Amino acid sequence: MKPNLSVSIAGVDFANPIMTASGCCGYGEELAVIFPLSKLGALVTKSITLKPRLGHPSPRTAETSSGMLNAIGLANVGIDKFVTDKIPFLEKQKTKIIVNVAGSKLAEYIEVCARLNDFERVDMIELNISCPNVDEGGMEFGADPKMTEKSISEVKKVFSRPVIAKLSPNVTSIVEIAKAAEQGGADAFSVINSLVGTAIDIETWQTKITNNKGGLTGPAIKPVALQMVNAVYSKCSLPIIGIGGIQSAADVIEFLLCGATAVQVGTALFIQPDLPVTIEKELKAYMKRKKLNSIDELIGKVRKY
Amino acid sequence: MKPNLSVSIAGVDFANPIMTASGCCGYGEELAVIFPLSKLGALVTKSITLKPRLGHPSPRTAETSSGMLNAIGLANVGIDKFVTDKIPFLEKQKTKIIVNVAGSKLAEYIEVCARLNDFERVDMIELNISCPNVDEGGMEFGADPKMTEKSISEVKKVFSRPVIAKLSPNVTSIVEIAKAAEQGGADAFSVINSLVGTAIDIETWQTKITNNKGGLTGPAIKPVALQMVNAVYSKCSLPIIGIGGIQSAADVIEFLLCGATAVQVGTALFIQPDLPVTIEKELKAYMKRKKLNSIDELIGKVRKY
Amino acid sequence: MIKPTADDALLVRKRDLKNNYYSITFKPFTSAKKCKPGHFIQLQIPKTDIFFRRPMSIASVSSDGDIEVIFNVVGRGTKLLANLEKNDTVNILGPLGSSFSNPKKNEEVVIIAGGVGFPPLMYFATELVKSKFPAKQIHFFYGGRSKDDILEKSRIKKLGLNFYPITEDGTFGEKGLVTKPVERFINENEKSKLRIYSCGPTGMLKAANEIGKKYNIPGELSLEAPMPCGVGICLGCIVELEKGGHARVCAEGPVFQIGEVKL
Amino acid sequence: MIKPTADDALLVRKRDLKNNYYSITFKPFTSAKKCKPGHFIQLQIPKTDIFFRRPMSIASVSSDGDIEVIFNVVGRGTKLLANLEKNDTVNILGPLGSSFSNPKKNEEVVIIAGGVGFPPLMYFATELVKSKFPAKQIHFFYGGRSKDDILEKSRIKKLGLNFYPITEDGTFGEKGLVTKPVERFINENEKSKLRIYSCGPTGMLKAANEIGKKYNIPGELSLEAPMPCGVGICLGCIVELEKGGHARVCAEGPVFQIGEVKL
Numbered sequence A, B: 001m002k003p004n005l006s007v008s009i010a011g012v013d014f015a016n017p018i019m020t021a022s023g024c025c026g027y028g029e030e031l032a033v034i035f036p037l038s039k040l041g042a043l044v045t046k047s048i049t050l051k052p053r054l055g056h057p058s059p060r061t062a063e064t065s066s067g068m069l070n071a072i073g074l075a076n077v078g079i080d081k082f083v084t085d086k087i088p089f090l091e092k093q094k095t096k097i098i099v100n101v102a103g104s105k106l107a108e109y110i111e112v113c114a115r116l117n118d119f120e121r122v123d124m125i126e127l128n129i130s131c132p133n134v135d136e137g138g139m140e141f142g143a144d145p146k147m148t149e150k151s152i153s154e155v156k157k158v159f160s161r162p163v164i165a166k167l168s169p170n171v172t173s174i175v176e177i178a179k180a181a182e183q184g185g186a187d188a189f190s191v192i193n194s195l196v197g198t199a200i201d202i203e204t205w206q207t208k209i210t211n212n213k214g215g216l217t218g219p220a221i222k223p224v225a226l227q228m229v230n231a232v233y234s235k236c237s238l239p240i241i242g243i244g245g246i247q248s249a250a251d252v253i254e255f256l257l258c259g260a261t262a263v264q265v266g267t268a269l270f271i272q273p274d275l276p277v278t279i280e281k282e283l284k285a286y287m288k289r290k291k292l293n294s295i296d297e298l299i300g301k302v303r304k305y
Numbered sequence C, D: 001m002i003k004p005t006a007d008d009a010l011l012v013r014k015r016d017l018k019n020n021y022y023s024i025t026f027k028p029f030t031s032a033k034k035c036k037p038g039h040f041i042q043l044q045i046p047k048t049d050i051f052f053r054r055p056m057s058i059a060s061v062s063s064d065g066d067i068e069v070i071f072n073v074v075g076r077g078t079k080l081l082a083n084l085e086k087n088d089t090v091n092i093l094g095p096l097g098s099s100f101s102n103p104k105k106n107e108e109v110v111i112i113a114g115g116v117g118f119p120p121l122m123y124f125a126t127e128l129v130k131s132k133f134p135a136k137q138i139h140f141f142y143g144g145r146s147k148d149d150i151l152e153k154s155r156i157k158k159l160g161l162n163f164y165p166i167t168e169d170g171t172f173g174e175k176g177l178v179t180k181p182v183e184r185f186i187n188e189n190e191k192s193k194l195r196i197y198s199c200g201p202t203g204m205l206k207a208a209n210e211i212g213k214k215y216n217i218p219g220e221l222s223l224e225a226p227m228p229c230g231v232g233i234c235l236g237c238i239v240e241l242e243k244g245g246h247a248r249v250c251a252e253g254p255v256f257q258i259g260e261v262k263l
């Protein structure tokens, strides 16, 4: 029997649990040249804001041990250009489309989400209430349970399809924030966004990125992400999309066992842009070897001591 | 001119800014076979608790990308045996001795610290209010500003020499906790203890450590540690001991530039037990090349964009 | 965007060019036939502790698909590359980025190269000569600090083009910076027939850009930036455009028009 | 604790022992002279993405200080080790841990080896013979699944000791598990003169431990555990003691007395 890789989150069906993470696949155009996007469960766009943003000046990335720092600063085309230039391309792709939305004020989030409501092919919105790279909004939202609840519930009023809350790891209790999001009416969680970090050039004594601090991502953070996925899985009931340091099918399986229903691949795309294709193949092989028929048989099945 | 590597924290003078981190150098006996401990600025002991502790069952460590997870569970000989068996050895070492103290109730911390007060050669206490590997106390203390303040101020009543607060990175605002510790009368900060994480064996579906979660340490976490050191440096006034992922003199310099007065080497000792000796040599060479006379000329001197 | 491929290729040839420069040649590379001068590849040394790939310009592609890069050891990654031996494996992702556009038949090609900007321009000149573009219309200005910075002299000479080595210390060719002989050449020639191609250190690129703007000579500059991905998806390699906004060095570039970017 | 040293050593010899087993020999190693059978070293392959060192028992130390390990490829680290070539560099930290104690002159030595427990026991037997301990008093029981699991047959035979190969499928030596022939041997000999030395898979160690306790035969077992440090400072490699409490496999062990640890 062929293992069935499809999963379903908040009524949306995905061909497989492998998505590309926001900010790590642009609007899909470049990856589509490299592999058919139909290979993905979903593509999650770069964060879209109301106005176009250039982001921070260069340098805005730095290499770290098994990871990287970025302070791109939410560079994106803005909702107008996204709607006219990017959605037509995305609508043609045979994969689910999740649009990640960010802003510095709640009103901006709402306006962007309201605009997106008109596009049926935008299957879900992922609310980035956890970006460490903007001064206002962003992480502050995601560190405050009240703001989290409010932002989700307001967005739910203007966007009729499912809304995912993307949670920040830079908090004392991610479960507390997850519960607030659940309270606000979120349909799923994305866990996690990047950790806050920095790096210094010891020759010039200057920080390596112009924003002085940035988001740490990549394999380095995988243990933290797995733990947070499992903490949220244990205490909340919404489906979870696991994110953080995924490089292989083995990593995906760890996330599924911890309680994720799907996963996103981010930083690793920079090193292997067609990684999702490899992962899908390896995941299928694993399921065959372990005689698993469906992804469900893995979700949350970690055995604890 | 020879660069001067000595630093001073809360009136205690250290030959150099390089210390070994708690839990990564036992009580000094093994390292003393490998290199003279006089090469160290200070040795920080494994966390001492009131009663002896066996810690968690095996397996209690796992390898991760550029790091490791541990849930040793504060295994230690307990204060009685520490006083009779370990202090006599430590007293003979030509380096400063910092005893790390942990517990599950405040009363335990106080009793252990009171006992240590009698031993002049215990130069400082480092209060572990941030261990992720015990159920009670430990991290809960360090995530709560009130408990942080209280535990420090109570310990200060029974221990007459300087007390260092070792801060947890698993909080929304490390600065808030640092300020509470400052309020409680702390003399310095150690920044950071380990991040919480986990890892799963995808063949057995079992967590890789018996405590199910553990502390993530090693080069993977260095960017997070640097950022937290700099955040505390910017907002508080006490001296900082920087910890997290240090593997080389270059890493030490990054921490100094971010605001640390001294540093601790932890996980990297497991791969290179005589690393502090190498680091001291490299640090001296760097200072010569950069024409720096003292460590002071580096502390907090990061240039921000 | 050309569809890049990722291949585990074997190191088939390694040459120490002295002065911390190396030439290494790999094979097989599926997309060798698609490579054009200006394109780059992203190299990954499997199982190292180096996280990102390292971008390298293509220095040559042989008729049977061997692909060569020439590089300078500047840090950890290039050090590891230099330590590779025959039959070691490297994963190559490419070809990536934009390539140099061809000059018009009657144009005089002014190449301004320096440092690790030399390899793509050598590739460019080689392909021009191969395509029957008259070698005497190619003017290869190649600057370095000292004679050891001028690589592959015989290879350039063999192309039969006009070779103008320039060294700061005068140990090889003219003494000084490339700017002076280039400007002299421009002034001695009909400006409307010139086209500039430059790749090299920032100072040289700035000078080439300024010269192009000053004399109204069109041309192309190949830029560098730290590149986490190389395929346009991380937005980490941006450069500011004169008209405002950003461009990605890996996707819109590395080859830009003179006057297009802020340097 | 012997003061360990850390050296960048060169791979001077590599032998494929088939069935995913390899022998690799390094030099120079400063502390070669201090090594004793039972000691292990921590190997690090420089510049790999493998974080911890990997513990390996010493399989032999030659008179001019070459140090050999024999290993089985089981994961990422051992795979990398197996891919090393002559002149590649490995950093060796050691010697570490406790070593086998010598039998009394009149004792019969019962060695029970299996899998990667074989190398330290081969080293032990070799050194015993070298030290003029009578080879005929050494009884080397060596178990494996199949004949390919029995390594270095000629090397053992050359020692002139009593060699008892045992394979589960009977393709080499006696068929079955080591337990039976070992017990038979014990019953045919004066028990008070026997001493057991064992290293191998957990099942074998348990059996050796039980046999020792059952017949009241003293002896030593060499254990394995994941080892972040190998020098006693991380407390990651613990084993439970029969008398209560923990011991560190890297520091109090890897060699423990029969009956000392919970297996």
Ligand SMILES: Cc1cc2nc3c(=O)[nH]c(=O)nc-3n(C[C@H](O)[C@H](O)[C@H](O)COP(=O)(O)OP(=O)(O)OC[C@H]3O[C@@H](n4cnc5c(N)ncnc54)[C@H](O)[C@@H]3O)c2cc1C
Residues within 6 Å of the ligand: A062, A063, C040, C052, C053, C054, C055, C056, C057, C058, C069, C070, C071, C072, C073, C074, C075, C076, C077, C078, C079, C116, C119, C120, C223, C224, C225, C226, C227, C254
């Ligand atoms: C399109 C392009 C083509 C290039 N072609 C060549 C070539 O043909 N020959 C050659 O010798 N070099 C070339 N370079 C530069 C080369 O990529 C860098 O020298 C190399 O990445 C440095 O790696 P390292 O590990 O040795 O240095 P490190 O300093 O250790 O690198 C540290 C980090 O900085 C990044 N980084 C720093 N400076 C640069 C830079 N200028 N460009 C890219 N990444 C940087 C690296 O990616 C890495 O993440 C090219 C760069 C680009 C962008």
Ligand SMILES: Cc1cc2nc3c(=O)[nH]c(=O)nc-3n(C[C@H](O)[C@H](O)[C@H](O)COP(=O)(O)OP(=O)(O)OC[C@H]3O[C@@H](n4cnc5c(N)ncnc54)[C@H](O)[C@@H]3O)c2cc1C
Residues within 6 Å of the ligand: B062, B063, D040, D052, D053, D054, D055, D056, D057, D058, D069, D070, D071, D072, D073, D074, D075, D076, D077, D078, D079, D116, D119, D120, D223, D224, D225, D226, D227, D254
């Ligand atoms: C004292 C001692 C002596 C040893 N001697 C030999 C020998 O002579 N020949 C030989 O082939 N093997 C020996 N081993 C086992 C060998 O160390 C492991 O097979 C090896 O570490 C596995 O590494 P890997 O990367 O291939 O496997 P992986 O499975 O990829 O390793 C993953 C992680 O698990 C750890 N790990 C898992 N199981 C073990 C284990 N049983 N022992 C140590 N670490 C483990 C590794 O250190 C690593 O951190 C010895 C182990 C010890 C403790």
Ligand SMILES: Cc1cc2nc3c(=O)[nH]c(=O)nc-3n(C[C@H](O)[C@H](O)[C@H](O)COP(=O)(O)O)c2cc1C
Residues within 6 Å of the ligand: A021, A022, A023, A024, A046, A047, A070, A072, A074, A100, A128, A131, A166, A192, A193, A194, A215, A217, A218, A219, A221, A243, A244, A245, A246, A264, A265, A266, A267, A268, C234
């Ligand atoms: C360069 C870069 C840009 C990112 N941009 C965004 C973004 O715009 N919005 C967002 O929600 N997350 C963004 N992220 C975070 C990722 O979506 C993901 O949560 C994080 O990288 C962890 O996954 P990884 O370790 O697989 O990269 C970005 C990450 C990187 C590396």
Ligand SMILES: Cc1cc2nc3c(=O)[nH]c(=O)nc-3n(C[C@H](O)[C@H](O)[C@H](O)COP(=O)(O)O)c2cc1C
Residues within 6 Å of the ligand: B021, B022, B023, B024, B046, B047, B070, B072, B074, B100, B128, B131, B166, B192, B193, B194, B215, B217, B218, B219, B221, B243, B244, B245, B246, B264, B265, B266, B267, B268, D234
């Ligand atoms: C195996 C292990 C045991 C540790 N035990 C303690 C401890 O007992 N008390 C404590 O305060 N910190 C303990 N730590 C944390 C370290 O002191 C240090 O804060 C942390 O490891 C980060 O530094 P590193 O990345 O250099 O290892 C332990 C760390 C490790 C790896």
Ligand code: FES
Residues within 6 Å of the ligand: C226, C227, C228, C229, C230, C231, C232, C233, C234, C235, C236, C237, C238, C248, C249, C250, C251
């Ligand atoms: S390097 Fe990633 S966009 Fe250019």
Ligand code: FES
Residues within 6 Å of the ligand: D226, D227, D228, D229, D230, D231, D232, D233, D234, D235, D236, D237, D238, D248, D249, D250, D251
């Ligand atoms: S491996 Fe660290 S104490 Fe044994």
